[in-house]
Amino acid sequence: MIKQSNQEKFYQEHDRHYVAVDCIIFGFDGNSLKLLIQKRKFEPELNAFSLMGGFVKNEESAMDAANRILLQLTGLADVYLEQLYCFTNVNRDSAARTISIAYFALINIYQSNKLLVENHGAFWVDLNHCPKLIFDHDAMVQLALQRLRLKFITEPIAFNLLSNEFTLPNLQILYEAVYNRAFDKRLFRRCFLGTGLLINLNVKDMSGSKKGAFLYQFDHAKYVQLYNIGLYFNLPIDKQPRMKVDKFK
């Protein structure tokens, strides 16, 4: 490793910038999608609503910073976390030129530490009833939602929002919340069970109905195995209509 102080001189003429990470943290309460937001604790925009965020330090990557923020806030490590986009408009932050790397996270609401969340002035809001957020944070949330919809049919990440054990109705309600529309029960089950990635635990969850619904687990090992032999997770749901000559003749 080259001593950095030696070489730093090469770049000295260039500008340096504040680099923040902002986290779009999604949760699911069994009925609807939730977003974790906070009342900002520092100026500018003190007490306005904002995403959870912080500044990237010299000795950490942006991913490290996002993980640090998530841990401080929810007590959770090993959270599903993915870089969304880097926002760099010159005036996006009213205090100083700051670029922000947005990350989106999927967590299980009930595994997060309520005390930590509250101590940070954070709280869950329903995605459909989200107050105005500061700066460009609303745009970040919209972009994250788009990405979430793309990912949900392309990768089995929904399970990060559910408990380890879940029922098929649970899963369907989650997908319906994400795509904001209903799916046919039979189609939905077929396409999930058809992947062979759900393990039926042969135990019923009686909380949702009188009949009870079977509990399942996601078979992560099998997923990785199949992925490595060139098979991909891809649900045939919510397909958008294609441009076709006869569609608009």
Add this chain to the structure above:
Amino acid sequence: MIKQSNQEKFYQEHDRHYVAVDCIIFGFDGNSLKLLIQKRKFEPELNAFSLMGGFVKNEESAMDAANRILLQLTGLADVYLEQLYCFTNVNRDSAARTISIAYFALINIYQSNKLLVENHGAFWVDLNHCPKLIFDHDAMVQLALQRLRLKFITEPIAFNLLSNEFTLPNLQILYEAVYNRAFDKRLFRRCFLGTGLLINLNVKDMSGSKKGAFLYQFDHAKYVQLYNIGLYFNLPIDKQPRMKVDKFK
């Protein structure tokens, strides 16, 4: 607009970082995909091969910076340019902690200004015969290629690599270069012509064969119009096999 100098104090305790943009610039010479790279003109790694890049200045967004670099290098404005990913590993640059926002660009090789390109020590290499690049630039190229493959079936961006007028064989060779595999001629034509987005100019390009091939134009206006009524460009080519129970029984 709030005077920035007033508010800057709120962030003073935080670290500031060099922010670079690196451009993965794709071109197409009629046969294979090309990448524009340069011999680095400054330390560290002087004369090593690298992507075209530069630092983000205080008064410009990262997108502005990428456009500036592209203009300086190729003489082209209004280039297809898309943010790829933000690379932030602490030691990715051997000289100093620098985060890099990677952009990928699609340009028409023959519209670029050869003189400018050469004066920057830049040159086109075949994607399949690309030398080792500095830092994490190889990873950037790989990621860009993945993204390109995703985008080519999802958005009609291939035309940025072709002249305004092109033949269907031209287009097919381009897709075959991107996906690195052959497509059935009839299928390929059907799925493109089926979109209704290609205008047959009823003029033949005689350069490629004795019979000649019809020239087409991409109907951008119609594309936007159809997009706005909820129809999407989506080619049914190079579909990856899905995880299905019976596929591995």
Add this chain to the structure above:
DNA sequence: ACAAAAGTGTTGTGCGTACACCCATGC
């Protein structure tokens, strides 16, 4: 016995795939 949610199968159709031959022209 009834309410409430879980679970299950079949059929049609449209789309994607596979595949081989004729066409136009320059030389």
Add this chain to the structure above:
DNA sequence: GCATGGGTGTACGCACAACACTTTTGT
């Protein structure tokens, strides 16, 4: 007249979409 690349149509199979009734059990 022949070589070269451009252009075209059909038949099959599968996968997706649509759709309604039975099961279980708590009250």
